[in-house]
Amino acid sequence: MRVFLTLIFCLYTTLAAAELPKAPPALRPDERFKADILIVVAHPDDETMVTGYLAKAIYEEHRRVAVIFGTRGDGGGNAMGNEQAAALGAEREIEARRALASFGVMNVWFLGGPDTPGQDVLRSLETWNHGAALAQAVRLVRLTRPEVILTWLPLYVAGENHGDHQAAGVIATEAFDLAGDVTAFPEQIAPPRDRLSISNLTEGLHPWQPKKLYYFSDASHTDFLEGKGPRYETTGVSPSRGVPYYRLAAGEMSFHLTQGDTGQLAKQAIDKGDFKYFAQPVLLIFGKSVVKFSVTGDILEGVVGGGSAFAPVPGYRPAKKDGLSIELGGPWSFYREFWKAHAIDHLAALLSTPEVAIAPGERLHLPLVIHNATTEARNVELSATIPKGWSVAAGQAIYPVDAHNAYPVETVLASPQKSEPAWQTIVWNAAAEGKTVGSITVRVNLANGGLPQ
Ligand SMILES: [Zn+2]
Numbered sequence: 001m002r003v004f005l006t007l008i009f010c011l012y013t014t015l016a017a018a019e020l021p022k023a024p025p026a027l028r029p030d031e032r033f034k035a036d037i038l039i040v041v042a043h044p045d046d047e048t049m050v051t052g053y054l055a056k057a058i059y060e061e062h063r064r065v066a067v068i069f070g071t072r073g074d075g076g077g078n079a080m081g082n083e084q085a086a087a088l089g090a091e092r093e094i095e096a097r098r099a100l101a102s103f104g105v106m107n108v109w110f111l112g113g114p115d116t117p118g119q120d121v122l123r124s125l126e127t128w129n130h131g132a133a134l135a136q137a138v139r140l141v142r143l144t145r146p147e148v149i150l151t152w153l154p155l156y157v158a159g160e161n162h163g164d165h166q167a168a169g170v171i172a173t174e175a176f177d178l179a180g181d182v183t184a185f186p187e188q189i190a191p192p193r194d195r196l197s198i199s200n201l202t203e204g205l206h207p208w209q210p211k212k213l214y215y216f217s218d219a220s221h222t223d224f225l226e227g228k229g230p231r232y233e234t235t236g237v238s239p240s241r242g243v244p245y246y247r248l249a250a251g252e253m254s255f256h257l258t259q260g261d262t263g264q265l266a267k268q269a270i271d272k273g274d275f276k277y278f279a280q281p282v283l284l285i286f287g288k289s290v291v292k293f294s295v296t297g298d299i300l301e302g303v304v305g306g307g308s309a310f311a312p313v314p315g316y317r318p319a320k321k322d323g324l325s326i327e328l329g330g331p332w333s334f335y336r337e338f339w340k341a342h343a344i345d346h347l348a349a350l351l352s353t354p355e356v357a358i359a360p361g362e363r364l365h366l367p368l369v370i371h372n373a374t375t376e377a378r379n380v381e382l383s384a385t386i387p388k389g390w391s392v393a394a395g396q397a398i399y400p401v402d403a404h405n406a407y408p409v410e411t412v413l414a415s416p417q418k419s420e421p422a423w424q425t426i427v428w429n430a431a432a433e434g435k436t437v438g439s440i441t442v443r444v445n446l447a448n449g450g451l452p453q
Pocket of ligand 1: 042045046
């Protein structure tokens with residue numbers, strides 16, 4: 001009986017193998033969307049921060065570039081007409097597409113967040129619908145399979161310091177670390193049941209580990225960024241175009257005509273032939289790399305074709321706290337944990353003291369957190385040491401902090417109504433039973449203009 005069954009089985013399997021059709025080769029990702037360099041920025045015109053470098057990468061090195069914008073640019077003034085809000089966003093999307101098309105860059109996407117003027121990254125992440133924006137960014141990293149990602153620096157700096165810019169940097173960093181993770185947005189990487197049929201509900205992308213991540217910043221002072229990454233001069237003449245790279249960058253910028261400080265400025269420069277504001281170098285800050293690199297080397301140094309293995313990051317690891325302590329909360333405490341979680345801890349050393357820029361007369365909001373890691377409830381007294389002309393609007397008080405608990409405090413200082421542009425220092429002190437338990441020092445650049453803090 002056993003011999004008989006074995007014979008039947010052999011006969012069956014042999015016949016079946018002989019009848020098997022050969023499967024077609026596995027489908028490869030769509031090459032039309034492959035990027036060497038992916039730019040992740042917040043607003044139409046933000047890409048102009050790096051176009052002086054991109055001109056060389058595109059025209060001389062034939063790099064493929066793709067761009068993701070966080071918003072359509074629906075906020076801000078309109079230097080061309082009356083169109084505002086959603087209508088302005090509709091115009092700026094086209095300005096950005098035309099500007100990038102002038103460089104041959106056609107793969108351009110928008111995450112759909114609203115412009116959120118301010119300097120707090122957490123507010124922008126809130127209005128952008130962080131989760132949905134990140135899912136789309138991860139999807140686009142998997143689609144474009146970039147070797148290098150360039151994005152805004154996720155750091156609170158004195159300067160324009162737009163919360164939207166920082167949000168783009170946060171989302172790009174998260175996407176860099178998640179696109180190769182098969183457990184992150186798995187619906188994006190499951191093959192469709194039948195790609196030629198309708199109602200496919202999984203996306204057929206592949207996990208992708210980008211190789212290098214670089215940042216750029218709109219800080220008002222760039223001293224702390226020198227030597228922290230590659231620097232690209234824009235005064236060289238493009239061999240293929242016969243004009244300096246800054247001239248090519250100005251041409252790209254001149255499409256953003258609704259924007260007075262970029263598109264209009266570029267148009268005037270081109271009309272007058274005066275490019276004194278355009279010959280700036282492009283300064284990048286090294287973020288991370290999964291291939292061989294040097295901090296100031298070319299962004300594509302060490303990049304060879306093919307995929308890289310997934311490079312997991314540490315993720316959040318809570319630090320143990322002792323006794324009573326105080327820390328700067330809000331975006332500052334987020335960044336402290338974010339940098340560690342994403343293995344970009346070196347960003348913490350860029351600024352030795354936290355800094356903010358506000359206009360004279362504006363209020364300075366500093367969220368503080370008092371921690372009590374002891375086993376007893378404690379009273380902690382907060383007081384501010386402030387320069388002449390400042391006053392305390394909120395925050396000076398005695399705070400009862402439960403055992404093993406934290407007390408978040410929103411402090412508010414009123415800056416002097418009038419001041420020459422100047423750096424000033426403010427300090428929040430925490431004390432319990434007459435003993436200092438900690439202090440927070442922040443440098444404030446009292447400067448005119450800029451975004452509300
Ligand atoms: Zn911007």
